[in-house]
Amino acid sequence: ARIVTLPGDGVGPEVTAAAVAVLQALAGHYGHEFSFDEQLIGGCAIDATGEPLPAATLAACQQADAVLLGAVGGPKWSDPNAPVRPEQGLLGLRAALGVYANLRPLQVHPALADLSPLKNERLQGVDVLFVRELTGGAYFGAKTRTDDTATDECKYTVAEVERVARRAFALARGRRKQLTSVDKANVLETSRLWRSTVQRIATEFPDVKVEHQLVDSMAMLLLSQPSRYDVVVTENLFGDILTDEAAALAGSLGLLPSASLGESRVGLYEPIHGSAPDIAGKGVANPVGTILSAALLLRHSLQLEAEAVAIEAAIDRVLNDGPHSRDIGGQAGTQDVLDAVLQALD
Amino acid sequence: ARIVTLPGDGVGPEVTAAAVAVLQALAGHYGHEFSFDEQLIGGCAIDATGEPLPAATLAACQQADAVLLGAVGGPKWSDPNAPVRPEQGLLGLRAALGVYANLRPLQVHPALADLSPLKNERLQGVDVLFVRELTGGAYFGAKTRTDDTATDECKYTVAEVERVARRAFALARGRRKQLTSVDKANVLETSRLWRSTVQRIATEFPDVKVEHQLVDSMAMLLLSQPSRYDVVVTENLFGDILTDEAAALAGSLGLLPSASLGESRVGLYEPIHGSAPDIAGKGVANPVGTILSAALLLRHSLQLEAEAVAIEAAIDRVLNDGPHSRDIGGQAGTQDVLDAVLQALD
Numbered sequence: 001a002r003i004v005t006l007p008g009d010g011v012g013p014e015v016t017a018a019a020v021a022v023l024q025a026l027a028g029h030y031g032h033e034f035s036f037d038e039q040l041i042g043g044c045a046i047d048a049t050g051e052p053l054p055a056a057t058l059a060a061c062q063q064a065d066a067v068l069l070g071a072v073g074g075p076k077w078s079d080p081n082a083p084v085r086p087e088q089g090l091l092g093l094r095a096a097l098g099v100y101a102n103l104r105p106l107q108v109h110p111a112l113a114d115l116s117p118l119k120n121e122r123l124q125g126v127d128v129l130f131v132r133e134l135t136g137g138a139y140f141g142a143k144t145r146t147d148d149t150a151t152d153e154c155k156y157t158v159a160e161v162e163r164v165a166r167r168a169f170a171l172a173r174g175r176r177k178q179l180t181s182v183d184k185a186n187v188l189e190t191s192r193l194w195r196s197t198v199q200r201i202a203t204e205f206p207d208v209k210v211e212h213q214l215v216d217s218m219a220m221l222l223l224s225q226p227s228r229y230d231v232v233v234t235e236n237l238f239g240d241i242l243t244d245e246a247a248a249l250a251g252s253l254g255l256l257p258s259a260s261l262g263e264s265r266v267g268l269y270e271p272i273h274g275s276a277p278d279i280a281g282k283g284v285a286n287p288v289g290t291i292l293s294a295a296l297l298l299r300h301s302l303q304l305e306a307e308a309v310a311i312e313a314a315i316d317r318v319l320n321d322g323p324h325s326r327d328i329g330g331q332a333g334t335q336d337v338l339d340a341v342l343q344a345l346d
Numbered sequence: 347a348r349i350v351t352l353p354g355d356g357v358g359p360e361v362t363a364a365a366v367a368v369l370q371a372l373a374g375h376y377g378h379e380f381s382f383d384e385q386l387i388g389g390c391a392i393d394a395t396g397e398p399l400p401a402a403t404l405a406a407c408q409q410a411d412a413v414l415l416g417a418v419g420g421p422k423w424s425d426p427n428a429p430v431r432p433e434q435g436l437l438g439l440r441a442a443l444g445v446y447a448n449l450r451p452l453q454v455h456p457a458l459a460d461l462s463p464l465k466n467e468r469l470q471g472v473d474v475l476f477v478r479e480l481t482g483g484a485y486f487g488a489k490t491r492t493d494d495t496a497t498d499e500c501k502y503t504v505a506e507v508e509r510v511a512r513r514a515f516a517l518a519r520g521r522r523k524q525l526t527s528v529d530k531a532n533v534l535e536t537s538r539l540w541r542s543t544v545q546r547i548a549t550e551f552p553d554v555k556v557e558h559q560l561v562d563s564m565a566m567l568l569l570s571q572p573s574r575y576d577v578v579v580t581e582n583l584f585g586d587i588l589t590d591e592a593a594a595l596a597g598s599l600g601l602l603p604s605a606s607l608g609e610s611r612v613g614l615y616e617p618i619h620g621s622a623p624d625i626a627g628k629g630v631a632n633p634v635g636t637i638l639s640a641a642l643l644l645r646h647s648l649q650l651e652a653e654a655v656a657i658e659a660a661i662d663r664v665l666n667d668g669p670h671s672r673d674i675g676g677q678a679g680t681q682d683v684l685d686a687v688l689q690a691l692d
C-alpha cells in the first residue's frame with residue numbers, strides 16, 4: 001500500500017515519525033508492504049514553494065491509498081491577512097480529495113478520567129463518534145470583502161447532506177444505532193435543508209433511532225449527558241466547534257485521532273491537535289493521537305481491521321500502564337511513548 | 347419607569363410573574379413607581395394574532411424603559427418549515443430595538459458546584475461576562491432556498507463590530523481588564539474583519555489586555571481553563587453556541603440571566619433558558635434566571651445599582667440556604683423560591 005505522509009509544521013514531524021514507525025513495525029509483523037512518500041503541506045510548503053499545497057503534494061496524495069498528516073500552521077504564518085496561509089493547504093487538500101466525512105471518535109480512557117475537566121461519574125460510558133461534514137458550508141462558500149464589509153456564504157446542497165447523512169447512518173448501524181443530527185433549524189435556511197434531508201434519509205435506516213438537536217443545546221448536552229450520544233452528525237463549522245468541545249473531555253487533545261473519508265478509497269488521517277508551536281522540536285509531543293489515526297488508516301483505507309485493533313490494544317496498554325507524556329501528567333517524551341507502544345505491539 | 351413584560355410561551359409566564367413580584371416589592375421598599383404593561387410575543391402571539399411580533403407589542407416595547415421577556419417557542423409551533431415561527435418574534439424584536447450587545451454573565455454559585463458537570467476545582471474563581479453580538483451575522487443575513495440548495499449569508503460591517511467591541515472593552519475596564527475576542531479568522535472573511543476591527547478598537551483601551559482565540563479552541567478552553575476568562579466578545583452564532591456551553595457549567599440553565607443593550611436606553615432582559623414545555627404550567631420552573639434578569643434591568647436600563655445588588659444578594663442567600671427548585675436538586679416550586687427571595691429582600 002502507498003501511504004503519503006504530510007508531517008507539516010510544529011510538532012507535526014515528530015508525531016508523524018512516531019506513527020510511521022508503528023506502521024512499519026506492524027508491516028513487519030503481518031508481512032505487509034507499506035511505502036511511505038513524504039510531501040510538503042502548510043507553512044513549511046509556503047516557505048519552500050510559496051504555496052501551502054504544492055502541485056506535487058496534491059498529485060502524490062491523489063495517487064496514494066491513504067494520507068497521514070501531522071499538523072499545519074504556526075505563529076510564523078499566522079497573520080490572518082496574509083495572502084497565503086497554511087490552513088489553505090489543508091482545506092484545499094480536503095476539497096481535492098473529496099473527503100466529505102470527518103470521523104472523530106471520542107472515548108475517555110478510564111485511567112485518564114482524573115485529567116478530564118468533567119466529573120468522573122459523567123464520563124462513565126462516553127463513546128461518541130462525530131461525523132463532521134468536511135467539504136461544504138461556510139468553509140468553502142463565496143466570500144467578499146471591502147474596507148467596510150465582509151461576507152461568508154454558507155451553502156449546502158441536498159446531495160452534500162445526503163452523502164454525509166448516509167455515511168453517518170451506516171456507521172450508527174454498526175454501533176448502538178442512535179444518530180443525533182445537529183443544526184440550527186430555527187434560524188438558518190441551510191439547517192432547515194439539512195434537517196429535512198436527514199429526516200428523509202432516515203427512512204432508509206428504519207433500525208436507527210434519530211434525534212435532532214439545535215447546536216446551542218447540543219453544546220450543553222455534550223457536557224451534561226455525554227454518555228447519551230452514539231453517532232453525532234453535523235455540518236462543517238458546527239462540527240469544528242463541537243468536536244473540539246468534546247475533545248476537551250478526553251483530558252488532552254494529544255490523544256484523539258480523526259479520519260476523513262470520501263467516495264474514493266484514499267482517506268486523510270490526522271490527529272485532532274494542532275501544530276503546538278510551544279513544544280515543537282522538543283521531543284515531548286504526545287504521539288498517541290497520530291498513532292491512533294494510523295489505526296484508522298489501516299481500518300478505513302486498507303481494510304486491515306486486525307492490524308488496527310492491534311494498535312488500539314497497544315495504545316490502551318500504554319495509557320493504562322504508562323509511560324505517559326507531559327500533557328497527560330507524565331514525564332515521558334515522544335520516543336519513550338513510541339518505544340512502549342512498539343513493545344506492547346510485540 | 348415603564349416596563350413591558352413579554353411572558354411568551356411555556357414556563358415564560360410563570361417565571362415572568364415571579365420577577366415582576368420581586369420588582370414590585372422592591373419598588374415598595376425603595377419608593378419607586380414601576381408600571382407593567384404585558385404584551386404578546388412568540389407562539390402565543392401567533393395563536394392570538396397570526397404574527398410572532400404583533401405591531402402593538404413592538405410599539406409598546408419601543409416606548410418602554412425596559413422589556414422583560416420570559417421565553418418563546420414550543421412543540422406546538424416547532425415545525426421548522428412553518429411560515430411563521432415563534433423565534434422570529436424574538437429575532438424581530440432584537441433587531442427592531444437595536445440591542446446589539448447581549449450580556450451573559452456566568453458565575454458558578456459555590457453552594458451548587460456539585461451540580462456542575464465540571465470538576466469542582468475547575469470552577470474555582472469562574473467569573474465570565476460574555477458579550478454576544480446580537481443583531482448581525484448569519485441570523486440576519488440574506489437566505490436563499492430552492493429544492494436543491496440552501497444558503498445563509500453571514501455579513502458584518504466595521505461599524506457593527508466597532509460598537510459591540512467598544513461596549514465589551516468598556517465592560518472589561520470595569521472588571522478584571524481582560525478581553526478575549528473569539529472568531530474563526532483562519533477560515534472566515536467576516537472573522538478577519540472582526541479581528542482587525544477589535545485590534546483597532548483595542549488601541550482606545552490601552553489598559554485592557556486583549557487576546558484572540560479561534561472559536562474551536564475557545565470551546566475547549568472554556569472547559570479546561572474557565573477561570574482564565576474575564577470578558578469574552580464574539581459574533582452572534584458563535585456567541586449562541588459558546589454561551590450555552592458555558593451555561594452548562596453553572597449546573598442548571600434556570601439560574602442564568604441576560605441583558606441585551608443598544609444605543610437607546612430600552613434594554614431587553616431575559617433568562618437564558620427556553621420555554622421548557624415539559625414542565626410548563628406545573629409551578630416548578632426555577633425563577634432565578636428571570637429574577638436575576640430583572641436585576642440587570644434595574645442596573646442597565648434604570649440605573650438603579652443598589653436595587654440590583656439587593657436582588658443579587660437575596661438570590662445569593664436563597665441559593666445558599668434554600669429552598670431549591672428541582673433543577674438544582676431540591677423540591678421547591680416556583681412560588682416557594684419566590685417567597686424566599688421576597689423574604690430575603692426584606
Ligand SMILES: CC(C)[C@H](C(=O)O)[C@@H](O)C(=O)O
Pocket residue numbers: 087090091240532533562
Ligand atoms: C486548521 C483549521 C482550518 C481546521 C478546521 O477548522 O477545520 C481545524 O480546526 C480542524 O478542525 O481540523
Ligand SMILES: CC(C)[C@H](C(=O)O)[C@@H](O)C(=O)O
Pocket residue numbers: 186187216433436437586
Ligand atoms: C430562540 C433562538 C432564536 C435564540 C438564538 O439563537 O439567539 C436562543 O437560542 C438564544 O440564545 O437566545
